[in-house]
Amino acid sequence: MASKPPRLALKLFIAAAILAAVSLALIYALRSVASVAIVYRNKAVDSVPGSVTVQAEYEMDLKSEYPGRIVRSELEPGKSVKTGDFLVQIDTSKLELEIEKTANDLEAQKKKVAIGSVLDVTLENARDDLAEKERLLKAGGLAEIDAVRQRRLVKATQQQRDLEKVESEQSLATFDNFLKTERLQLARMTITAPFDGKVAQVIAHPGDNIGTDAPIAHLIASKRLVEAKISEEKFANIKEGQKATVRFLTYGDSQYPATVSKILPSADPATQRYIVYLTVDIAPEKLVPGITGEVVIDVGEHEKTLLVPRRALYGHRLLVVKNGRIESRTPEVGYVSLNEVEILSGVAEGEAVIVDQIERFRPGDSVRTVIEK
Numbered sequence: 001m002a003s004k005p006p007r008l009a010l011k012l013f014i015a016a017a018i019l020a021a022v023s024l025a026l027i028y029a030l031r032s033v034a035s036v037a038i039v040y041r042n043k044a045v046d047s048v049p050g051s052v053t054v055q056a057e058y059e060m061d062l063k064s065e066y067p068g069r070i071v072r073s074e075l076e077p078g079k080s081v082k083t084g085d086f087l088v089q090i091d092t093s094k095l096e097l098e099i100e101k102t103a104n105d106l107e108a109q110k111k112k113v114a115i116g117s118v119l120d121v122t123l124e125n126a127r128d129d130l131a132e133k134e135r136l137l138k139a140g141g142l143a144e145i146d147a148v149r150q151r152r153l154v155k156a157t158q159q160q161r162d163l164e165k166v167e168s169e170q171s172l173a174t175f176d177n178f179l180k181t182e183r184l185q186l187a188r189m190t191i192t193a194p195f196d197g198k199v200a201q202v203i204a205h206p207g208d209n210i211g212t213d214a215p216i217a218h219l220i221a222s223k224r225l226v227e228a229k230i231s232e233e234k235f236a237n238i239k240e241g242q243k244a245t246v247r248f249l250t251y252g253d254s255q256y257p258a259t260v261s262k263i264l265p266s267a268d269p270a271t272q273r274y275i276v277y278l279t280v281d282i283a284p285e286k287l288v289p290g291i292t293g294e295v296v297i298d299v300g301e302h303e304k305t306l307l308v309p310r311r312a313l314y315g316h317r318l319l320v321v322k323n324g325r326i327e328s329r330t331p332e333v334g335y336v337s338l339n340e341v342e343i344l345s346g347v348a349e350g351e352a353v354i355v356d357q358i359e360r361f362r363p364g365d366s367v368r369t370v371i372e373k
Contacts, residue, residue: 034367035356036321037309039349044307044342046300046335048238050230052246052278056289057223061215064090065188069209075202075217081193088216090189099182106175113168119161126154197221224287226280228295229273237299238263238276245338246280248293255338256282260297296338305334306343312353313341319354319361320347321369328363
């Protein structure tokens, strides 16, 4: 009977140990789970951030240079057009009659010039008379004054004939110019697409009478410009040909490689931000005018340096999990790219930093970790 108390004590000890283990396991299981990334060593890229906007290379209102009634139209909202495609026909019936009349007037004037002038005969007779008087004057059979008067008559007739010739040539040129102008107007009353693009809006339709320079439709060019705006303090290191990465809000986390293609030399006076243009490796149909996003332009790099995901930075802090507890660190940051941050000091290679729902955690919290892949 004396052995029973030690057995009871052993059982109680085992039960207490099991209870403690269960309690510890329960406490561990109930701890918050933190998604972490491991600090690693790789190449760091110095990147300049900016905002991007997609724009049509240009857009314009389609207009007619001449008033008239629209008799035919191929305009439809959303329709793709190529340079030179027929779009709109303005009524030319009245103009065609005017062209016919001008052409007839021109031909009549040409015939009139070909027939010649009555002054040609008058001038010829005056010259004959002058020759005769000059002969008589030389022979002494005519007074000097009569010869002088005849010379003046020949000169006046010649001047009158020359003036008439100039007027006839001017009349021919005027009719010819009228005809060219009317034919040019006729051609321009057939309106074609000025560039490759799309019809964004149709304003006038068949049967409508339009005035000079009245808008008929709104066209948007097919070619797109990806415009990036860069702050003044970050602009100095940007050069044409530098690589970049673009992310559009419309397409979520998808990233597209890009290249700096053009740099404007002056800042936008309203925002004091500089503008650069990017060539983006993306399907053209995805570049819808008006969509926005962000860009990072690579301007330098460091080899074999410590990196953490950019989203691990919480303000200027990193939350490091060490031995199951959270520590707050304020690292010295180097290059910052779209996805990564170079860490110059403050953490060591292999340490775990929280990368998700960082605002939930506080220094000193006990957590379990799951390495994000």
